[in-house]
Amino acid sequence: MPYAAEQVSNSPSPRNQRKRGPSVTVFLAVWILLIGAGVAATVMYSNHMKKQMVEELDAKWQSQISHMQSDYQSRLKTLDGEVAELQTKVQAFNELLTFTKDNASNKTDNSNQLYTQLNEVKKQLSELQKKMDLLK
Numbered sequence: 001m002p003y004a005a006e007q008v009s010n011s012p013s014p015r016n017q018r019k020r021g022p023s024v025t026v027f028l029a030v031w032i033l034l035i036g037a038g039v040a041a042t043v044m045y046s047n048h049m050k051k052q053m054v055e056e057l058d059a060k061w062q063s064q065i066s067h068m069q070s071d072y073q074s075r076l077k078t079l080d081g082e083v084a085e086l087q088t089k090v091q092a093f094n095e096l097l098t099f100t101k102d103n104a105s106n107k108t109d110n111s112n113q114l115y116t117q118l119n120e121v122k123k124q125l126s127e128l129q130k131k132m133d134l135l136k
Contacts, residue, residue, distance in 0.1 A: 072135060079132045086125045093118045 097114045 076132065076135055079128060079135065083125065083128050083132060086121060086128060090118070090121050090125060093121060 093114060097118060100114060
């Protein structure tokens with residue numbers, strides 16, 4: 001039985017070339033799409049994280065500002081009360097001083113003590129006024 005020898009060709013058939021061509025381009029296209037999707041997802045996630053951090057910082061700053069405002073208001077009220085109290089003391093000392101001046105004799109030296117006390121109260125009043133001005 002004689003066998004007929006067939007020639008085997010080593011060159012690829014056109015059918016094989018078609019399969020390789022589209023598969024490589026599809027593979028590259030899929031990789032490019034995956035890379036693009038990864039970049040887009042990264043950008044979106046970073047924007048989301050930025051927005052979330054800004055909102056958290058804003059809430060924190062708002063709470064600190066409100067706390068500082070309430071603290072400022074309470075200090076201002078306390079200083080107003082102290083100033084009013086010192087103002088009444090100054091008025092009382094002025095009345096007492098006026099009374100002692102009118103009734104003073106050469107033997108008593110109470111007016112010097114009252115002047116000293118009045119000067120001390122005035123100094124305290126001016127210090128409180130300065131503190132209040134600083135708070136404003």
